[in-house]
Amino acid sequence: xxxxxxxxxxxxxxxxxxxxxxxxxxxxxxxxxxxxxxxxxxxxxxxxxxxxxxxxxxxxxxxxxxxxxxxxxxxxxxxxxxxxxxxxxxxxxxxxxxxxx
Amino acid sequence: xxxxxxxxxxxxxxxxxxxxxxxxxxxxxxxxxxxxxxxxxxxxxxxxxxxxxxxxxxxxxxxxxxxxxxxxxxxxxxxxxxxxxxxxxxxxxxxxxxxxxxxxxxxxxxxxxxxxxxxxxxxxxxxxxxxxxxxxxxxxxxxxxxxxxxxxxxxxxxxxxxxxxxxxxxxxxxxxxxxxxxxxxxxxxxxxxxxxxxxxxxxxxxxxxxxxxxxxxxxxxxxxxxxxxxxxxxxxxxxxxxxxxxxxxxxxxxxxxxxxxxxxxxxxxxxxxxxxxxxxxxxxxxxxxxxxxxxxxxxxxxxxxxxxxxxxxxxxxxxxxxxxxxxxxxxxxxxxxxxxxxxxxxxxxxxxxxxxxxxxxxxxxxxxxxxxxxxxxxxxxxxxxxxxxxxxxxxxxxxxxxxxxxxxxxxxxxxxxxxxxxxxxxxxxxxxxxxxxxxxxxxxxxxxxxxxxxxxxxxxxxxxxxxxxxxxxxxxxxxxxxxxxxxxxxxxxxxxxxxxxxxxxxxxxxxxxxxxxxxxxxxxxxxxxxxxxxxxxxxxxxxxxxxxxxxxxxxxxxxxxxxxxxxxxxxxxxxxxxxxxxxxxxxxxxxxxxxxxxxxxxxxxxxxxxxxxxxxxxxxxxxxxxxxxxxxxxxxxxxxxxxxxxxxxxxxxxxxxxxxxxxxxxxxxxxxxxxxxxxxxxxxxxxxxxxxxxxxxxxxxxxxxxxxxxxxxxxxxxxxxxxxxxxxxxxxxxxxxxxxxxxxxxxxxxxxxxxxxxxxxxxxxxxxxxxxxxxxxxxxxxxxxxxxxxxxxxxxxxxxxxxxxxxxxxxxxxxxxxxxxxxxxxxxxxxxxxxxxxxxxxxxxxxxxxxxxxxxxxxxxxxxxxxxxxxxxxxxxx
Numbered sequence: 001x002x003x004x005x006x007x008x009x010x011x012x013x014x015x016x017x018x019x020x021x022x023x024x025x026x027x028x029x030x031x032x033x034x035x036x037x038x039x040x041x042x043x044x045x046x047x048x049x050x051x052x053x054x055x056x057x058x059x060x061x062x063x064x065x066x067x068x069x070x071x072x073x074x075x076x077x078x079x080x081x082x083x084x085x086x087x088x089x090x091x092x093x094x095x096x097x098x099x100x101x
Numbered sequence: 102x103x104x105x106x107x108x109x110x111x112x113x114x115x116x117x118x119x120x121x122x123x124x125x126x127x128x129x130x131x132x133x134x135x136x137x138x139x140x141x142x143x144x145x146x147x148x149x150x151x152x153x154x155x156x157x158x159x160x161x162x163x164x165x166x167x168x169x170x171x172x173x174x175x176x177x178x179x180x181x182x183x184x185x186x187x188x189x190x191x192x193x194x195x196x197x198x199x200x201x202x203x204x205x206x207x208x209x210x211x212x213x214x215x216x217x218x219x220x221x222x223x224x225x226x227x228x229x230x231x232x233x234x235x236x237x238x239x240x241x242x243x244x245x246x247x248x249x250x251x252x253x254x255x256x257x258x259x260x261x262x263x264x265x266x267x268x269x270x271x272x273x274x275x276x277x278x279x280x281x282x283x284x285x286x287x288x289x290x291x292x293x294x295x296x297x298x299x300x301x302x303x304x305x306x307x308x309x310x311x312x313x314x315x316x317x318x319x320x321x322x323x324x325x326x327x328x329x330x331x332x333x334x335x336x337x338x339x340x341x342x343x344x345x346x347x348x349x350x351x352x353x354x355x356x357x358x359x360x361x362x363x364x365x366x367x368x369x370x371x372x373x374x375x376x377x378x379x380x381x382x383x384x385x386x387x388x389x390x391x392x393x394x395x396x397x398x399x400x401x402x403x404x405x406x407x408x409x410x411x412x413x414x415x416x417x418x419x420x421x422x423x424x425x426x427x428x429x430x431x432x433x434x435x436x437x438x439x440x441x442x443x444x445x446x447x448x449x450x451x452x453x454x455x456x457x458x459x460x461x462x463x464x465x466x467x468x469x470x471x472x473x474x475x476x477x478x479x480x481x482x483x484x485x486x487x488x489x490x491x492x493x494x495x496x497x498x499x500x501x502x503x504x505x506x507x508x509x510x511x512x513x514x515x516x517x518x519x520x521x522x523x524x525x526x527x528x529x530x531x532x533x534x535x536x537x538x539x540x541x542x543x544x545x546x547x548x549x550x551x552x553x554x555x556x557x558x559x560x561x562x563x564x565x566x567x568x569x570x571x572x573x574x575x576x577x578x579x580x581x582x583x584x585x586x587x588x589x590x591x592x593x594x595x596x597x598x599x600x601x602x603x604x605x606x607x608x609x610x611x612x613x614x615x616x617x618x619x620x621x622x623x624x625x626x627x628x629x630x631x632x633x634x635x636x637x638x639x640x641x642x643x644x645x646x647x648x649x650x651x652x653x654x655x656x657x658x659x660x661x662x663x664x665x666x667x668x669x670x671x672x673x674x675x676x677x678x679x680x681x682x683x684x685x686x687x688x689x690x691x692x693x694x695x696x697x698x699x700x701x702x703x704x705x706x707x708x709x710x711x712x713x714x715x716x717x718x719x720x721x722x723x724x725x726x727x728x729x730x731x732x733x734x735x736x737x738x739x740x741x742x743x744x745x746x747x748x749x750x751x752x753x754x755x756x757x758x759x760x761x762x763x764x765x766x767x768x769x770x771x772x773x774x775x776x777x778x779x780x781x782x783x784x785x786x787x788x789x790x791x792x793x794x795x796x797x798x799x800x801x802x803x804x805x806x807x808x809x810x811x812x813x814x815x816x817x818x819x820x821x822x823x824x825x826x827x828x829x830x831x832x833x834x835x836x837x838x839x840x841x842x843x844x845x846x847x848x849x850x851x852x853x854x855x856x857x858x859x860x861x862x863x864x865x866x867x868x869x870x871x872x873x874x875x876x877x878x879x880x881x882x883x884x885x886x887x888x889x890x891x892x893x894x895x896x897x898x899x900x901x902x903x904x905x906x907x908x909x910x911x912x913x914x915x916x917x918x919x920x921x922x923x924x925x926x927x928x929x930x931x932x933x934x935x936x937x938x939x940x941x942x943x944x945x946x947x948x949x950x951x952x953x954x955x956x957x958x959x960x961x962x963x964x965x966x967x968x969x970x971x972x973x974x975x976x977x978x979x
Contacts, residue, residue: 001539001540004540005539005542009543009546081545081549084541084675088541088679091676
């Protein structure tokens with residue numbers, strides 16, 4: 001849930017999604033779900049000269065499993081908070097509350 | 102026409118079965134009796150007839166079903182096609198419809214004028230464009246789409262056969278003619294009674310229940326004329342002859358004078374009375390569908406029954422099939438001008454419903470509008486506009502109807518609720534805690550950034566509540582009759598939620614199932630934990646070895662394990678910090694009137710807090726003994742050498758007591774030499790006083806920046822409140838234990854020294870230099886520091902002294918230090934200070950003349966910081 005939680009904060013920001021088939025799509029993140037399926041608006045293919053077939057499309061729904069990377073604006077990420085969230089996730093996965101043992 | 106005048110067309114060939122409720126008889130009984138041309142030349146009426154006769158229904162409707170899919174819903178224009186081919190168009194339309202439905206039920210706002218940009222089947226006219234002008238007299242042109250028929254298509258023109266004969270005839274009947282015709286036709290039963298289906302669009306939910314339909318409406322005596330039912334006189338006649346409906350006595354002998362009893366006002370319920378649904382407004386759509394279905398069903402039945410029954414027992418139903426149709430305030434109005442020559446037009450539109458504001462009679466004829474008073478007409482038009490809007494909206498809403506059965510909807514609702522429940526992790530019992538655990542980053546981020554996005558910012562459990570609340574609101578809206586049903590529905594909903602929660606709880610706890618004999622594992626997934634694709638089995642013994650050997654290795658002086666140990670310690674600190682912060686949030690509110698239990702819990706909380714604090718303290722390793730001359734740094738200093746450790750300090754400081762803070766500060770001061778931000782940032786010892794480009798590497802600079810940003814502020818906060826003896830002690834420690842010349846040459850060291858000196862200065866100004874022993878100690882310390890610093894003055898400025906580096910070098914901290922020193926200096930010391938940095942001052946002033954104004958002002962401001970401290974000003978150097 002960490003990534004879901006994280007990407008929820010990115011809703012409304014412009015992101016660039018790099019797919020496993022090498023297409024890079026830049027657009028406004030409209031929504032994301034727990035499978036990290038992504039809905040983008042006002043999209044633009046960054047490497048459009050290579051993949052022109054999406055040039056007429058303005059919004060997409062991308063299945064999460066086809067995403068390789070999502071490029072974010074660094075200023076929208078609170079790294080300290082993200083570290084804490086990661087720690088929490090880790091402890092949740094270890095099945096115990098964080099303890100200093 | 103056949104020889105005997107019968108209509109030989111098959112029932113299915115007659116138009117207008119499905120969509121023209123009650124009006125569009127294909128075979129008009131008056132057709133042969135009146136061929137008078139339209140005396141008033143009302144093309145409006147003609148328009149209506151063309152549209153309204155539903156010629157389109159003679160087309161094979163089933164083949165039209167996907168026309169919209171194929172051709173799009175609007176004529177293709179460059180604009181409408183756009184460049185995106187409207188792949189999402191249909192989705193957008195559906196969402197639009199859904200949205201409207203939600204709006205309709207939730208708020209009952211005034212109907213929205215704007216129709217969605219791309220209605221699925223765009224009607225030719227929405228029917229209310231022209232109602233804005235009050236002078237407008239509606240054309241009473243039926244909007245075909247309102248009746249559920251397909252929009253008029255050119256192909257309809259190709260089948261004019263029986264319509265063309267009947268259409269003009271119908272509107273030209275005078276009473277006498279009608280009577281004559283009825284008599285004439287009394288002996289000539291008409292097999293072509295057209296089954297009529299109710300116009301469900303005319304039944305807005307509120308109207309439907311406000312007026313019990315079977316209640317006979319009182320006559321309005323003033324308007325006693327031939328009622329509209331004369332449209333179908335032939336249907337009444339057999340009725341009366343057989344005496345089945347004695348309440349219709351006068352139809353056959355309609356004398357054209359006196360008070361008539363319009364049969365239609367009896368409004369008997371048809372045998373197939375429409376079931377009353379105890380549904381919610383959201384069910385009206387379904388209801389509507391069901392009505393349609395039933396109507397169709399009925400229609401089929403009737404078509405089958407018609408030949409044998411010849412209309413006799415079915416007659417009432419034909420007329421009264423839609424008993425609600427006249428249930429409005431208005432009554433059928435006979436024209437007040439009972440001129441015999443006055444042509445009469447059958448009811449021409451779905452204009453039977455009068456809203457509350459229009460109390461007048463039913464307008465069936467455009468002329469009637471002309472005869473109304475001004476206000477009446479305005480009211481009528483307003484009503485008409487409202488009704489048209491409503492009908493249009495209902496039509497729009499009805500487009501998605503019947504796609505799902507109630508069971509389907511129920512099912513979907515359950516799934517959605519279940520999703521909500523699992524997404525929130527049982528929001529009810531665990532509340533915010535589990536939410537925070539699951540969705541920590543998002544929740545905290547949203548709190549910090551304070552973003553107020555409407556939808557996604559709502560925590561999921563609130564979302565669920567909102568959802569349930571909304572449905573509750575809907576039920577509230579749905580009129581008195583449904584209140585009970587609505588409550589039941591609510592209860593069922595709640596039960597569903599409960600069941601969903603329980604089901605979610607009962608889900609297998611272990612996420613895998615190994616079936617014997619199978620090659621793989623079956624893993625379960627839910628929304629919380631999507632199915633793991635990689636499943637790395639980690640055996641217990643392959644765990645990382647315990648810290649024991651590491652520590653020993655660390656003592657050997659190898660740096661990598663050192664680093665690992667330090668990082669591991671840091672993680673522990675962070676863990677403890679998080680526990681502490683969580684614990685802090687859970688503090689029980691203690692008030693004066695709190696009962697014992699609360700006090701007890703508060704005490705437990707305090708105890709827990711203290712133990713956590715102790716844990717944090719030991720983990721910080723501040724109190725570890727300092728091993729002099731050891732190769733490894735003190736653990737606490739090692740922690741601080743990592744960015745993570747530096748970042749932790751402000752958080753740690755919040756939870757520490759004063760005593761602990763001063764201990765940390767002391768430890769830091771003692772170990773200043775060992776701090777990476779000082780030792781690494783130190784210019785090479787060989788560097789001469791004005792060596793060029795002794796700029797620390799980028800990584801070191803980053804470390805220094807980070808230290809200045811994260812560690813110094815809490816220290817500074819502490820020191821700025823510290824009493825003199827602590828400042829004196831700290832400065833003494835620094836003088837005794839560290840290499841002051843090193844400190845002075847680095848930014849951090851200088852900053853810390855500045856901190857002490859300026860604090861002492863402030864205390865002196867606040868209290869006055871009372872001759873306490875502390876001040877004596879302070880003065881001696883200060884003198885020592887001054888002496889040390891004076892010898893370092895040539896090295897104190899970072900970077901070279903050439904003009905290029907002077908322009909960009911960041912030396913504000915140096916000037917701050919000099920200023921702090923200058924304030925407390927004796928006149929003699931001030932003199933020495935000025936001498937030491939005079940050159941630099943002059944250089945800076947000279948350089949700043951060549952700089953842009955703002956930069957120059959900044960540089961000069963820095964210098965002035967020092968100059969003012971010793972009672973000078975750069976202006977004097979001008």
